Amino acid sequence: MTQQNVPVRFATGISSELQEKVLKAPQFSNWLEKTRLNFDLRSVLVRDVLMFGTRVGFVVVEADAWNEGAKMPCFAMLRDPTISIMPVVTIKDAVDEKYVVLVREARLPVGQMVTALPAGVIDGEAVEIAALRELREETGLNLTAGKPYRLRDTPVFLSPGGSSEEMILYAVDIVLTRAELDGLFNRKAGLADEHEHTTVCVVPLEDMPRHTPNAHCLLSWHLYQQHCADLKSAQCVRG
Helix, strand or coil: CEECCEEEEECCCCCHHHHHHHHHCHHHHHHHHHHHHHCEEEEEEEEEEEEECCEEEEEEEEEEEEECCEECCCEEEECCCEEEEEEEEEECCEEEEEEEEEEEEEEHHHCEEEEECCEEECCCCCHHHHHHHHHHHHHCCCCCCCCCEECCCCCEECCCCCECCEEEEEEEEEEECHHHHHCCCCCEECCHHHCCCEEEEEEEHHHHHHHCCCHHHHHHHHHHHHHHHHHHHHHHHHC
């Protein structure tokens, strides 16, 4: 079959019903359009499809693609865009104390436990809503005050050599009493029906880079520092 003038084939064993789902899936159709516009994309073979329940999760493709007359590496794993949110807690009546709420979770692809910011897939909803949903699901924090804001206007690519995943980085500033903060320590959260089992960790803001190996978390921390510096600079100018 042809999709937007690019021949698309499917590996044996991928049913016609699943083929139709892949062709309509945003992670496939958006990737196909962007790649077709930026490169000489001659054909695509869908090698495998992994479903997340009833929706398309990962799509593994092999593409005949060229750039400036040179053939490009051919394999890619396509997935939905994702978001992360960096919850920065200030203690009420102790404004100089700031903490970050992280979650610890078993991660099969890297074969170990990983401590990171709440994050997940944008599931057909507004990006800000997705950020708050992940925060609630993974930490139990259900915000009634405080507005998330982007740490960077455009998404970041997490592993562009192999995956299409792009992530939007958010932060949110929260004020809690010391007792409320203490109640977060080692809280169990996550959606069991999605095999999520998270444990909440609370670390001092300045120490966050020591507690996570996750690249998007480290980038969020640096961008948050820049955000605070920009706010301070703006206040000095107004003063």
